Amino acid sequence: MKALTFTLVAEPPERLDLSPLTPERLAGIERRDIEKIQIGTSKHGSKVGDIFRVAGNDPRDIVFEGGSARLDRVAEAMRGGSVRVVGNAGAQAGRAMRGGTLTIEGNAGPHAGSGMRGGRLEITGNAGDHLGAPLAGELAGMNGGVLIVRGKAGAFAADRMRRGLIAVLKGSGDNAGSRMIAGTLVVAGGTGEMPGYLMRRGSILLDRAPKSLSPSFVECGAPESVFAAVIDRHLIAEGILKRPLLGKAPQKFGGDNAVLGMGEVLFPR
Amino acid sequence: MPNVSVNGIVIDDTFAEAFGMRATAIIITAPNRKWARQAAITMTGFATSVIGCGCEAAIDVELPPSATPDGRPGCRVMIFAMGTDELQKQLLNRVGQCVLTSPGSACFAGLEGSAALKLGSALRYFGDGWQISKKIGGRHFWRVPVMDGEFLCEATTGLTKGAVGGGNFFVMAESSAKALVAAEAAVAAIGLVPGAIVPFPGGIARSGSKIGGKYKGMIASANEAYAPTLRGVVRSELGVDINAVLEIVIDGETNDAVAAAMKAGIKAVIELGPKRGAVRISAGNYGGKLGKFIYSLKDMLP
Numbered sequence: 001m002k003a004l005t006f007t008l009v010a011e012p013p014e015r016l017d018l019s020p021l022t023p024e025r026l027a028g029i030e031r032r033d034i035e036k037i038q039i040g041t042s043k044h045g046s047k048v049g050d051i052f053r054v055a056g057n058d059p060r061d062i063v064f065e066g067g068s069a070r071l072d073r074v075a076e077a078m079r080g081g082s083v084r085v086v087g088n089a090g091a092q093a094g095r096a097m098r099g100g101t102l103t104i105e106g107n108a109g110p111h112a113g114s115g116m117r118g119g120r121l122e123i124t125g126n127a128g129d130h131l132g133a134p135l136a137g138e139l140a141g142m143n144g145g146v147l148i149v150r151g152k153a154g155a156f157a158a159d160r161m162r163r164g165l166i167a168v169l170k171g172s173g174d175n176a177g178s179r180m181i182a183g184t185l186v187v188a189g190g191t192g193e194m195p196g197y198l199m200r201r202g203s204i205l206l207d208r209a210p211k212s213l214s215p216s217f218v219e220c221g222a223p224e225s226v227f228a229a230v231i232d233r234h235l236i237a238e239g240i241l242k243r244p245l246l247g248k249a250p251q252k253f254g255g256d257n258a259v260l261g262m263g264e265v266l267f268p269r
Numbered sequence: 270m271p272n273v274s275v276n277g278i279v280i281d282d283t284f285a286e287a288f289g290m291r292a293t294a295i296i297i298t299a300p301n302r303k304w305a306r307q308a309a310i311t312m313t314g315f316a317t318s319v320i321g322c323g324c325e326a327a328i329d330v331e332l333p334p335s336a337t338p339d340g341r342p343g344c345r346v347m348i349f350a351m352g353t354d355e356l357q358k359q360l361l362n363r364v365g366q367c368v369l370t371s372p373g374s375a376c377f378a379g380l381e382g383s384a385a386l387k388l389g390s391a392l393r394y395f396g397d398g399w400q401i402s403k404k405i406g407g408r409h410f411w412r413v414p415v416m417d418g419e420f421l422c423e424a425t426t427g428l429t430k431g432a433v434g435g436g437n438f439f440v441m442a443e444s445s446a447k448a449l450v451a452a453e454a455a456v457a458a459i460g461l462v463p464g465a466i467v468p469f470p471g472g473i474a475r476s477g478s479k480i481g482g483k484y485k486g487m488i489a490s491a492n493e494a495y496a497p498t499l500r501g502v503v504r505s506e507l508g509v510d511i512n513a514v515l516e517i518v519i520d521g522e523t524n525d526a527v528a529a530a531m532k533a534g535i536k537a538v539i540e541l542g543p544k545r546g547a548v549r550i551s552a553g554n555y556g557g558k559l560g561k562f563i564y565s566l567k568d569m570l571p
Contacts, residue, residue, distance in 0.1 A: 163404065184403070223418030226375040227403065227410070229339040230421065234405050
């Protein structure tokens with residue numbers, strides 16, 4: 001079995017909805033039928049065969065060769081197997097994933113990993129705003145799984161996150177971890193304004209002091225923390241970081257006391 | 270088969286008889302080795318025998334920082350009981366009173382078993398609402414605020430139904446001093462065997478017992494056949510050269526662990542020789558009808 005490969009022939013003429021092209025939804029479908037799947041979102045009505053050259057036969061292992069910011073909803077709702085994008089992805093990559101691995105070897109647009117519940121999403125480049133965050137009207141953002149951004153993330157990363165782990169390695173925009181319900185957000189490389197704004201519970205782990213915090217965060221000292229040791233070791237073991245992030249006794253700020261106030265922002269002293 | 274003699278020590282042609290038990294294990298860590306051991310020793314105190322303690326528990330092995338989940342020194346502690354409910358109760362009481370309270374401690378699962386026992390998922394209520402749940406890499410932890418920071422405790426640990434309790438052998442010597450030297454050598458050797466514990470004080474029992482007794486309500490009583498002071502009075506198992514008998518009781522995670530521990534212990538006694546230590550080794554059994562596991566001494570020789 002060879003990886004089912006979709007090679008981009010030319011820049012798409014419209015935004016594409018790639019949500020039908022997941023391991024589950026392509027299982028048992030012949031290649032000529034795959035080519036007929038409608039993925040266009042406008043009057044162009046593009047089909048898979050118009051945009052991609054399709055090769056290979058293993059739907060558990062899908063590769064998109066050549067990326068574009070117009071490739072939206074890559075691997076949406078995937079439950080298992082692997083999807084790899086060699087290039088950029090558009091909006092909502094890996095949205096509502098429940099399992100499997102999605103790798104984007106490039107940049108991802110807004111709402112990457114939105115509402116993820118499981119699996120592993122790794123973006124080697126940068127991610128847009130609202131990483132892991134809910135769409136308008138949804139109550140919770142990321143709900144499980146692991147989301148790694150090797151580059152930067154935009155604003156509102158981990159908004160309304162409820163469970164799981166998000167790691168951003170080269171800095172995030174403003175309001176990272178805003179309205180978090182629970183879960184863990186790791187940001188190395190600095191955050192923008194007011195991380196943890198209106199967070200209820202959850203942990204925001206930073207590699208340095210945040211440049212600003214909402215005044216409704218309070219200092220909670222820096223006792224020795226076994227949790228810091230366990231998460232540091234986990235991040236290194238998972239290949240997410242190379243060095244410990246927090247150290248033995250990180251500084252803690254608790255908040256956001258404008259809401260429940262049971263969240264924390266931790267960073268090394 | 271008659272008794273054999275190895276390195277001048279008589280090995281009785283008999284066997285140890287052991288029983289199926291439920292067991293669990295946890296890893297206790299602390300800022301240094303002293304406090305990891307302290308927490309482990311405290312929680313395994315008064316845990317020599319299920320007859321009166323509810324469980325049998327002891328340190329299995331000490332763990333270097335490289336082998337613990339948080340990179341601090343630790344101990345793997347094993348707890349054995351006859352039933353799951355009692356094991357659960359003992360685990361929570363002991364961790365709650367002795368590990369949660371110990372400075373700088375943390376507690377992790379030490380066994381992947383067929384079922385889960387509650388650990389942090391029950392102790393978290395100590396946090397009175399301030400406890401924090403964390404799932405890290407598929408493992409679930411509770412962080413409970415305490416006066417020196419946080420008590421980190423894994424939510425559950427594993428239960429094994431394949432554990433074995435009551436593996437044993439008797440170290441028999443000319444004097445109590447020599448018996449003690451031999452028994453200590455055996456305990457030291459068993460300490461290196463993973464998955465096996467010796468729950469009695471320092472790993473040694475001097476009051477090996479028989480089942481029942483002449484008084485109503487006694488579950489266990491003096492094993493007069495091995496009591497040297499009764500040698501002339503009762504039908505004794507002891508010859509004129511034996512003036513002290515000490516018993517090593519072994520609980521293991523598996524049948525193999527118990528056998529490995531018996532072998533290691535007997536090897537240590539034999540290597541010590543009859544001049545400094547024991548002159549004879551025997552074992553305790555109930556005729557082979559009660560226990561599921563039989564360890565024949567002749568199979569345990571080095």
